Amino acid sequence: MEIIPLQYPLTAHAPAIEAVPKTLAIGHFDGVHRGHQNVIRRAVEAARVAGLQSAVMTFHPHPKEVLGQGEQYVTCLTPLDEKVERFRRLGVDIVYVVHFDIAFAAVSPSEFVDDVLRPLAVKKAIVGFDFSFGSRGAGKTDTLRALGQPDIAVEIVEPLMLNDRKVSSTHIREALAEGQPETAEQLLGEPYAIRGTVVHGEGRGRTIGYPTANIEPEAAYVMPRQGVYAIMAEVKGKRISGVLNIGVKPTFHDQLPKPVMEAHLFDFNSDLYGQSLTIRFISFLRKEKKFGSIDELIAQINSDALQAREVLSAYK
Known part of the structure; x- marks a missing residue:
């Protein structure tokens, strides 16, 4: 071409x-x-x-x-x-x-x-x-x-109509803003994806048993609603399931200048710093929230991971 x-x-x-x-x-x-x-x-x-x-x-x-x-x-x-x-x-x-x-x-x-x-x-x-x-x-x-x-x-x-509404870029943007990646996928014909580079973060995830990849988008993408998602990541040609949070980490910060993307990839331990990966958004799990303690946060992450694994096990 x-x-x-x-x-x-x-x-x-x-x-x-x-x-x-x-x-x-x-x-x-x-x-x-x-x-x-x-x-x-x-x-x-x-x-x-x-x-x-x-x-x-x-x-x-x-x-x-x-x-x-x-x-x-x-x-x-x-x-x-x-x-x-x-x-x-x-x-x-x-x-x-x-x-x-x-x-x-x-x-x-x-x-x-x-x-x-x-x-x-x-x-x-x-x-x-x-x-x-x-x-x-x-x-x-x-x-x-x-x-x-x-x-x-x-x-x-x-x-092209879907559920009595025209398939359009505007409809996709609205679906993402509302935390409806499934609707976006129906309209796109594939999951909505963001490509980004793994950058150094605060390193807190590893200390609580959930190491995360901090992802800096490589372009001015439309960002989905803040919250927790079940995702599929493409890394070096491999597809790896995981869970991702878009937000301002209110448990640890009163205010961040902009939302950050943090992904925990299941059963994956390789160093990704500086590498490019693609995140495909499969399902919205919950809103971001502030927890009263680290133990409460860890319990919720455990629950998020279990829910994401269940969602992704049925995803073709």
Whole structure:
């Protein structure tokens, strides 16, 4: 799979553009959830039928972050490199990463079609039903169809519904904020994951019989609700079950500047400092709470570990 960065206007980057006829799925695709997957799969399938290359166009950073339309969009469900890897798994040939800035935000719908899609030799564009483009989102799906004539066909993919609600990145963010990783998994098609580096912490867990890996996220991920979770960790290609706390450790601190992630991995004793691992959130066990003594905390951790083992034993 080829990854091609683009910046508007494309004429400044013409040497990087090979105008090979292609299908193109267009969207930000944060999370690459099951609805996004439907759009991308249609681009791949249509390309195969027509003998074309399949491509995805995504935008970085998030348009709403650049336009100041929501502080929440500073965080993401999938950092760019993870997003691109999911495109690869879906069988995409080319990924165009468009640098989204104020200049690109001012592009009109017709300029987007004439100055971006046509130079890329797009023969068929595939978008979701609620796709909008161009300055202030003025272009809608009908606009794209009209502007694409006669050389760019347009296919609109209908929304994927789950429990009478559209599968969306917003729904996933809400599920995570409410401590519902199971719902997030249904929407994503896989457990929500955060990749991080193991850093030195206070070392207290080892003294009470529960050594923990303190994890510093490697990107500005959407953080799930604070509390205790049953997790699966991927370490050096191995999957290890465990329990994780996101919080401010109120038993030991009156206030921390930000929540921390601490994972206890079952039946695992290797040194992980400085290593990267991926945490997959399986089930929310309880809220974080302040305990009156260390013995109370240890008793609760014992209970959490037993509950997590039970949850994870049934997890496929």
